[in-house]
Amino acid sequence: MSRGQGSTVAGLLQEVRARFAEADLDDPATEARILVGGLLHLSSTELVTCSSDAVQPAVVEQARTAIGRRLNHEPVHRILGEREFYGLPLRLSPATLEPRPDTEILVDTILPHVRRLESEVGNVHILDIGTGTGAICLALLHECPQATGVGSDISSEALETARGNAERNGLAARFTTVHGSWFEAIHERFHVIVSNPPYIASSVISTLAPEVKDFDPPAALDGGLDGLDAYRAIAKDAARFLHPNGMLGVEIGYDQRETVTSVFEGAGFLLLEAVRDYGQNDRVLVF
Numbered sequence: 001m002s003r004g005q006g007s008t009v010a011g012l013l014q015e016v017r018a019r020f021a022e023a024d025l026d027d028p029a030t031e032a033r034i035l036v037g038g039l040l041h042l043s044s045t046e047l048v049t050c051s052s053d054a055v056q057p058a059v060v061e062q063a064r065t066a067i068g069r070r071l072n073h074e075p076v077h078r079i080l081g082e083r084e085f086y087g088l089p090l091r092l093s094p095a096t097l098e099p100r101p102d103t104e105i106l107v108d109t110i111l112p113h114v115r116r117l118e119s120e121v122g123n124v125h126i127l128d129i130g131t132g133t134g135a136i137c138l139a140l141l142h143e144c145p146q147a148t149g150v151g152s153d154i155s156s157e158a159l160e161t162a163r164g165n166a167e168r169n170g171l172a173a174r175f176t177t178v179h180g181s182w183f184e185a186i187h188e189r190f191h192v193i194v195s196n197p198p199y200i201a202s203s204v205i206s207t208l209a210p211e212v213k214d215f216d217p218p219a220a221l222d223g224g225l226d227g228l229d230a231y232r233a234i235a236k237d238a239a240r241f242l243h244p245n246g247m248l249g250v251e252i253g254y255d256q257r258e259t260v261t262s263v264f265e266g267a268g269f270l271l272l273e274a275v276r277d278y279g280q281n282d283r284v285l286v287f
C-alpha cells in the first residue's frame, strides 16, 4: 500500500486512542491497537511497520462505528467478534462468555495432568462442561494431539460457536458437542472433566462492570444465591462420569477456594492442587 491523502494506519490508531482516552478507558493505547489491528487484520508489529499505509474510507467508517460501540461499554473483542485464547483464534457469540486470560491458567494447570494420563492410557478423553466458545477444551486438544474432547452446553447457539471454533482451528475431528444441562446428555466416562461454570452470586451481577453484565450472557455468570449452584450440580454427579484415575479442574471466583473445596470434598473428591491467577487470587482448583 502507498501513502495516501486520507487516513493512514497511524492516523486511525491515533484517532481511536484519543477517543478512548477521552472516554477514560483504562488502557486506551492497547485497546486502540486491538481494535485497529483487528479491523485491518494486522498484528501489533505490522501496525508499526505499516503505519504510513493508507486505510480505505470504509474501514475508517467501521472504526468510527466501533468507537461508538466501545464507548457504549461493549468490549473490544465482542465488537470484533473474536479473540485469542491460548494462541487459538476463537469466534464469540452473544451466547458465549468472552474467554479471559485468567482461564488460561486452568489450561496451564490441567495440561501436565493430561500429558501424564496420556502416557498411561494413550487417548485421553476430556469433557468441558458449559463449554461456551469451546476455549478450554479446544486449547487442551490443540496441545495434546492424541486427546479427544466433548463440549457440553445448555445453549445450542454456544455449541454452534464452539463447533465453528473447532473447525477453524483444525480440531473438529477430535471435538464433539452435546446439548444439555450439566451431565444430563452425557452417557460416557472421561479421564478429565474441566469447567469454567457460572460462579457469581446473583445479587452481585448488577454491580459488575457494564462490559461484563451487559455483554456476557447471564447464564454464563449467574451461580445462584451464593454463586455455588454450578459446583454443587457438577460435584453431585461428576464421579459417575470419570474413569477411576480421572480428575476434575474448575475455575473459581477469587473468594471461593474454601467453599468450592468443601462442596467437592462433600461429594468425595480430594483436592490435588489450588492455583492463583496473575492478580494473586485463587482461580483454579483440581480434584
Ligand code: GLN
Pocket (backbone or CB within 6 Å): 097, 100, 196, 197, 198, 199, 200, 212, 220, 221, 222
Ligand atoms: N471471570 C468472570 C468475570 O467475573 C466470571 C466467569 C464465570 O462466572 N465463570 O468476569
